[in-house]
Amino acid sequence: MSNSGYSATSVGLTLYKEVKRQVLEALAAKEWEPGDVIPPEKQLCIRFGVSVGTLRKAIDELVAENILIRHQGRGTFVALHNRGSHLYRFFNVVRHDSKKFYPTLALKLFEKKKADKTCSEKLGIERNSVIFRFTNLRSLDEKPVLVDRISLPESLFAGLTEAQVRDRPSTLYNLYQSEYGLNIIRIEERVRASLADAELSKLLDVDVGAPLLQIHRVAFSYNDQPVEYRVSYVNTENYEYVPSAP
Structure with a gap:
């Protein structure tokens, strides 16, 4: 049996980090401006080719870092420094x-x-x-x-x-x-x-x-x-x- 050094868990962790990196690239390119709502989960999953769980882990980390902010029932927004x-x-x-x-x-x-x-x-x-x-x-x-x-x-x-x-x-x-x-x-x-x-x-x-x-x-x-x-x-x-x- 081949041993590549990666488990299914480690691959999943690597994948969510890659999704996070691509979201940050989109933000840096001003694809989504401060205060904008980012696209819904389904659209982002298709864009990045990942499961909802992987996407949410990446978004959760960006929310924890105050880069994105969730508003219940309204979506996830690019954080502003004025509120x-x-x-x-x-x-x-x-x-x-x-x-x-x-x-x-x-x-x-x-x-x-x-x-x-x-x-x-x-x-x-x-x-x-x-x-x-x-x-x-x-x-x-x-x-x-x-x-x-x-x-x-x-x-x-x-x-x-x-x-x-x-x-x-x-x-x-x-x-x-x-x-x-x-x-x-x-x-x-x-x-x-x-x-x-x-x-x-x-x-x-x-x-x-x-x-x-x-x-x-x-x-x-x-x-x-x-x-x-x-x-x-x-x-x-x-x-x-x-x-x-x-």
């Missing part, structure tokens, strides 16, 4: 008592410049490529708590203006999705200790040299495309960082 749990899905700062406040923002700086070595590596662009860089001050419970220094490649955000960033009606990730078709589906973060410099001292109303939490984040869209690089500084006197669930 429900998706609105601040990647906002990971809470008060020490675990109470979560949604931030208010003030844009402090907006400029166009050339990417340095770190930024180019994080965003996967050439050194000295043009980027947009801006600084946001986020307040929680009316107190300044967090500073974000954000870099975006001009190649993905052509025509981005200060007014778009300052006056957006929802989150930045909703702006990326609605205006540029870039859906943030995952982030990678690294956390380290830092000290407040003169600028951060002024923005966060802390002493120069006060301890801060420094968070380096790269945000990715479909096909592991890096979209945003940000460095955040958090005053942890009353707040703490709680990492996103995988």
